[in-house]
Amino acid sequence: MKSSVIVFPGTNRERDVADVLADVTGTAPHIVWHGDSEVPQSDLIVLPGGFSFGDYLRCGAMAAHSPIMRDVVAKAKAGVPVLGICNGFQILCETGLLPGVLQRNASLKFICKDVWLKVESTRTHFTRCYNQGEVAQMICAHGDGNYFADPATLDRLEGEGQVAFRYCDPAGNITPESNANGAQRNIAGISDATGRILGMMPHPENAAEAMLGSVDGRKLFESLLAAA
């Protein structure tokens, strides 16, 4: 399985995700600069975390209009799986590949801590190695992760099984206290209708080695192999 990791000015988690991809898939990913016009032939495109373009205007707004994104959108629409982590999730929302938007955390503080996620859908390409309702421990590190969409969109996402992850407590209870950033309905990650595009705020690539405190993110990458 060959992957491409897109790098924008200000991206900072590309090496983390490249390391895990190389480990899980056995092949080092292409690292693709945002100014390029074409993504190499890939079975997965990753938009990694960071602060593309210094979060100017809105998080992900400038990156969404980078030259490479035209091809990312075209390939996504042609069925190539796309994973957006943290800033990558923000970029996917800004391009319109995923609905909604990530607003400033309700606390107004940058949050860097462990979070627990309830796996709400196992039908996406990225979650099929998890069990329905499983609790996965990952790390989040963001200032703007507060997911917002209008109630009709939220109902549709829930109805179609597009809510992939919700913030929960370690026992799996979805509570206001476990909601890391004030996201609507505790939403931490969503997919498109096909399950091939996933955006999430927490970092599965930083929860894929025992040395880092959790391996619960590793299954997300293993799911892609199972899907391939």
Add this chain to the structure above:
Amino acid sequence: MKARIRITLKNGVLDPQGKAIQNALSSLGFKGVEEVRQGKYIEVDLVSTDEAAARTEVERMCRELLANLVIEDYAFELTAK
């Protein structure tokens, strides 16, 4: 022409920054503040001198980049430079 563009959060969208500003005003002793909503102000200088053409252009700028219509509204005025 010059466009003066205001971008504001839609009604009903939570504005935690506005809330923080409101709290700060209150702690400074401004007691009469009911609500604070914050947004962005952008000035764009245009080559065009034709108001209709400039209006169409700025509309597109707002819709395609400057505002995120999921949560934001925009309004602008055009003046001769």
